[in-house]
Amino acid sequence: MRMSRLLLPTERQAPADAEALSHKLLVRAGLVRQLGAGLWSWLPAGWRAHEKAVQIVREEIDEIGGQEMLMPVLLPAELWKKSGRYEIDELFKLNDRKGAEMVLAMTHEEAVTTHIAQVVRSYRDLPLILYHFQTKERDEPRPRAGVLRTREFIMKDSYSFDRDPEGLDASYELHRAAYARIFDRTGLDWYEVDSDVGMMGGTGAHEYMAPCPAGENEVALAPGFAANVEIAGADAQPVDLPAPLPQPEPVNTPGATTIDEVSRQLGVPAGALLKAYPVICDDGSSVLVALRGDHRVNDIKLRNALRQGFRPAQPDEVARAIGPPGYLGPVGLGGARVLLDAAVDTSAGWITGANRPDTHLRGVQAGRDFAFTVADVRTVEAGDTVNGHAITIEPAIEIGNIFKLGLRYSEPLGADYLDEHGQQRSVWMGSYGIGPARIVAAAVEQHADENGISWPRALAPYDLELVALGKPDQPERIAAEAAYVELRAAGLDVLFDDRDAGPGEKFKDAELLGLPLRLTLGKRSLDSGRVEAQIRRGLQDVEGGLPLDDLAQSVGELWKTLA
RNA sequence: CGGGGAGUGGCGCAGUCUGGUAGCGCACCCGGCUGGGGGCCGGGCGGUCGCAGGUUCAAAUCCUGUCUCCCCGACCA
Numbered sequence: 199m200r201m202s203r204l205l206l207p208t209e210r211q212a213p214a215d216a217e218a219l220s221h222k223l224l225v226r227a228g229l230v231r232q233l234g235a236g237l238w239s240w241l242p243a244g245w246r247a248h249e250k251a252v253q254i255v256r257e258e259i260d261e262i263g264g265q266e267m268l269m270p271v272l273l274p275a276e277l278w279k280k281s282g283r284y285e286i287d288e289l290f291k292l293n294d295r296k297g298a299e300m301v302l303a304m305t306h307e308e309a310v311t312t313h314i315a316q317v318v319r320s321y322r323d324l325p326l327i328l329y330h331f332q333t334k335e336r337d338e339p340r341p342r343a344g345v346l347r348t349r350e351f352i353m354k355d356s357y358s359f360d361r362d363p364e365g366l367d368a369s370y371e372l373h374r375a376a377y378a379r380i381f382d383r384t385g386l387d388w389y390e391v392d393s394d395v396g397m398m399g400g401t402g403a404h405e406y407m408a409p410c411p412a413g414e415n416e417v418a419l420a421p422g423f424a425a426n427v428e429i430a431g432a433d434a435q436p437v438d439l440p441a442p443l444p445q446p447e448p449v450n451t452p453g454a455t456t457i458d459e460v461s462r463q464l465g466v467p468a469g470a471l472l473k474a475y476p477v478i479c480d481d482g483s484s485v486l487v488a489l490r491g492d493h494r495v496n497d498i499k500l501r502n503a504l505r506q507g508f509r510p511a512q513p514d515e516v517a518r519a520i521g522p523p524g525y526l527g528p529v530g531l532g533g534a535r536v537l538l539d540a541a542v543d544t545s546a547g548w549i550t551g552a553n554r555p556d557t558h559l560r561g562v563q564a565g566r567d568f569a570f571t572v573a574d575v576r577t578v579e580a581g582d583t584v585n586g587h588a589i590t591i592e593p594a595i596e597i598g599n600i601f602k603l604g605l606r607y608s609e610p611l612g613a614d615y616l617d618e619h620g621q622q623r624s625v626w627m628g629s630y631g632i633g634p635a636r637i638v639a640a641a642v643e644q645h646a647d648e649n650g651i652s653w654p655r656a657l658a659p660y661d662l663e664l665v666a667l668g669k670p671d672q673p674e675r676i677a678a679e680a681a682y683v684e685l686r687a688a689g690l691d692v693l694f695d696d697r698d699a700g701p702g703e704k705f706k707d708a709e710l711l712g713l714p715l716r717l718t719l720g721k722r723s724l725d726s727g728r729v730e731a732q733i734r735r736g737l738q739d740v741e742g743g744l745p746l747d748d749l750a751q752s753v754g755e756l757w758k759t760l761a
Numbered sequence: 762c763g764g765g766g767a768g769u770g771g772c773g774c775a776g777u778c779u780g781g782u783a784g785c786g787c788a789c790c791c792g793g794c795u796g797g798g799g800g801c802c803g804g805g806c807g808g809u810c811g812c813a814g815g816u817u818c819a820a821a822u823c824c825u826g827u828c829u830c831c832c833c834g835a836c837c838a
């Protein structure tokens with residue numbers, strides 16, 4: 199491609215409101231442009247990178263037997279009412295000219311399952327893996343960080359359909375293997391983590407994470423361990439605790455309504471206190487969650503432990519049912535049950551709220567002084583351990599996920615089949631997503647330097663940039679034209695900077711765009727019979743350059759060695 | 762949804778407090794010079810100051826309303 203003809207609007211300065219590195223660089227390099235909150239166009243060069251990611255995904259999903267198809271974005275609302283997902287706030291809802299209710303697909307479980315329900319009759323029709331690349335629409339409460347979280351994006355979503363749970367396991371493992379190959383091929387630093395199944399329901403899920411500062415997810419890591427902090431469990435860091443007193447002993451703590459204040463007044467570490475977090479469950483019951491004063495409740499783990507949704511109790515509800523906010527404790531509760539976090543040592547003597555103003559209790563022992571059930575509901579923190587190894591927590595972008603859906607959609611949408619005994623059974627489903635745009639953004643985040651983007655070879659919009667120096671019509675420009683023809687004939691995707699611009703501008707733009715290899719052909723090169731070559735990653739000059747004679751071959755060989 | 766910030770030419774900004782009819786850098790166009798790291802000189806084009814209403818002789822500037830965008834949090838199927 200001739201750069202003089204390419205729509206590549208580079209900018210010296212990033213948009214003032216850009217925060218994330220990938221946001222700044224993708225805009226500056228002329229790869230994407232914004233049209234509204236969470237609404238982005240991919241300009242020609244950016245789209246090439248996106249489609250590189252798409253093609254890698256396509257090849258690997260085909261390889262496990264996936265069959266590519268295409269389903270519409272605009273769907274009848276009926277399907278979503280059947281599946282019970284019509285009320286989701288993020289779902290765009292609209293009416294057609296006849297007034298019929300429609301939705302814009304935020305994912306395609308309803309659509310694909312409806313087809314399967316119509317088409318699959320027999321166990322002989324299974325298993326199946328179907329997929330497509332299709333636009334998803336989500337009315338996000340807060341789009342952010344350029345293309346990292348948008349309201350409209352393309353997703354590869356595949357769906358597996360099996361006769362039984364064992365079949366689902368097999369399809370799931372096929373996808374795990376394909377995903378590993380996909381992300382390896384993209385050149386990203388990535389890992390697979392255990393994840394929450396979320397409101398998708400189902401029995402198992404993994405997420406694929408690309409670590410980078412702009413990531414929205416937090417991942418807990420230790421040797422042999424990786425989990426989204428949403429569900430991560432780990433051994434808490436120890437705290438020195440006294441033995442229980444013969445019976446709980448009131449202590450005066452005037453005005454001490456926070457952990458910090460109690461800890462300060464009594465001269466004990468926050469971890470020696472039991473924090474009380476009152477919640478009201480969806481079924482109307484109230485639960486007092488008790489955990490170490492230095493720990494935080496993890497809402498997702500708590501929801502999973504309660505097996506239902508919940509909300510924090512309002513202060514007036516608390517005051518009415520339990521005691522004054524700030525002085526809550528598990529001893530002497532009326533109706534509420536106590537859920538004790540698993541990190542609380544039940545042999546120790548704790549300091550808890552007394553459910554009376556300005557008073558705490560000392561020496562409280564779980565079990566003796568109050569009844570409880572146990573669950574792991576706290577948020578892990580850096581320094582906690584897994585198998586004796588301290589964990590670290592780092593931000594990451596979710597670039598893919600896989601879910602075992604089970605019967606979540608097949609039952610409401612009627613996807614069933616007759617087994618070999620003539621028995622009607624529901625189809626076991628899995629769903630598997632990948633966001634190519636996030637792969638692209640993650641690659642930018644992970645590999646950029648102060649000069650710009652540094653594409654992994656697999657995602658670069660073009661294989662290399664050929665920079666022609668000198669005035670138009672001078673011999674070095676003519677030689678550059680010949681090199682352009684030769685390199686293309688050898689099958690390389692060449693971006694040819696044939697613009698009438700100064701060398702500095704061309705070099706800066708080349709570094710900003712970040713193709714893996716830059717060839718420079720100027721008067722010097724022509725005189726020496728060699729072309730200068732620089733590898734973008736690390737801006738490494740190739741010693742002595744490459745011979746102008748048979749340039750395509752040496753470029754091709756060098757190309758194979760690049761990351 | 763809660764909190765914070767911002768809308769002035771393609772990008773980045775000043776001007777707003779203290780009202781007087783819009784300016785700077787880059788980019789862009791023309792001419793010339795330069796030609797290995799965003800070069801130099803000269804001449805130009807381009808803006809309903811987000812939108813609506815109000816106050817005023819006069820509004821980018823003051824008042825009211827409204828829309829949009831960004832950041833933090835909540836949320837994220």
